[in-house]
Amino acid sequence: MASMEKRLQKELLALTKDPPVGVKVNTDAITKNLAEWTVDLEGAPGTVFEGENFQLQFKFGSRYPFDSPQVMFIGPNIPLHPHVYSNGHICLSILTDDWSPALSVQSVCLSVVSMLSSCKEKKRPPDNALYVKTCSKNPKKTRWWYHDDSV
């Protein structure tokens, strides 16, 4: 547990001191529980999500950063994107198969913003209805099939 907390403390300090554009960590909530973060994301200017705000939830296990965090959208605005299910689950390979301990909260946030930014048409994944009915509450338990690098 100690090594996970040490790294998260360092990440929190760096993110609050020098946050990337459009990424804001909800620090007050984290001081109570370091294992669960909420991050506010802004849709990037010049993209279909310009002017929209989203909330990303991170849950860290005791084996972080050797295990990936559990990351999903929460709150009233789940982005309409072909890789984001209406329950907030995200189909993004770095969150499971392609996770590396060199990644961080900051790099995950930037990947998600970049995934949103390359979207041209706002729509749900084609299998949304079936997936949200049958999936686990934990998106990491889904056997994701990564096949579309275009958005």
Next chain:
Amino acid sequence: MLLDQFNFHYISGWTAVASWRWIANDENCGICRMPFDGCCPDCKLPGDDCPLVWGQCSHCFHIHCIVKWLNSQQVHQLCPMCRQEWKFKE
């Protein structure tokens, strides 16, 4: 007469002081984010007890960090930084 021109001092004891640092291409370990001149989060003392290792790709980590990562990977053992196959540099 000659001796009077010099002041002789005798050394009664001495303490050696030295400093060291790892020569790595970065300040911090990319896995635990602790300084290379410190130790990984599981160790107490830096230095020989918590050494650095290099991969053939030239990336460098605390040995305890990279071994923990490699042991957690079942299929491919990749460098966390460049995702090339991890091979320890001889």
